[in-house]
Amino acid sequence: MLAKRIIPCLDVDKGRVVKGTKFQNIQDVADPVELAIRYNKEGADELVFYDITASNEERNIFLDIVEKVATNINIPFMVGGGIRTVADIYRLLHSGADKVSINSAAITNPTLIEEAATKFGTQCIVLSVDAKEIEPGKWHVFQNGGRKNTGLDAIDWAVRGEQLGAGELVINSIDVDGVKNGYNLSLTKAIAERVNIPIVASGGAGSLLHFQQVLDNNIADAALAASVFHYDLIRIPVLKNYLAQQNIPIRSVS
Secondary structure: OOOEEEEEEEEEEOOEEEEEEOOEEEEEEEOHHHHHHHHHHHOOOOEEEEEOOHHHHOOOOOHHHHHHHHHHOOOOEEEEOOOOOHHHHHHHHHHOOOEEEEOHHHHHOOHHHHHHHHHHOHHHEEEEEEEEEEEOOEEEEEEOOOOEEEEEEHHHHHHHHHHHOOOEEEEEEHHHOOOOOOOOHHHHHHHHOOOOOOEEEEOOOOOHHHHHHHHOOOOOOEEEEOHHHHOOOOOHHHHHHHHHHOOOOEOOOO
């Protein structure tokens, strides 16, 4: 069985790592490069960087930060936000990113996933899905940082993303983002039952148990979290030791 992954998420705005709740009440946290170095040392398996306002502001992504991160860490990292073309993806990969996350642009132009997967390989093309429950058991995809309801069914969109060539999915539940009451197990499980590519669960982590719940029982392949790591509520070595004790396959902290 493949090892489960622990992935700190760094939301970046104007060159700083920030964090909010349900995509609102954004607060400053730290310098992204310094935080990346810290997580690399603590045993994170991967990192994710999201430029959270690039798409909404229709501007290019932070290539300077990507280059600095690439020269300072030795674990894979993914970058998303403000990606609109294959050329944007090329620039990010060329700057040092290992994976690229596509969200809003894929909704507008689904063939972008297919074109990118063909050119760069499915292993580095990730479809990020921001989902919000609109009625019990039914989720819609939102875009532009959770500001716009696309009307797309989140489960159907995840399935289509795999068909178009995405090699991985990040499923972020807006309803539980930053709340720390646990991952959205219903949403994540519903998608896991329909796709065959790895799923990264995002949104809601607040305790060691929450990570265990989403990484157990074939629900998710990786768990992404932000504030619990940023504010030292959970330390990565402690989390990994706990998961190992629960018989969840995890890479040890060297």
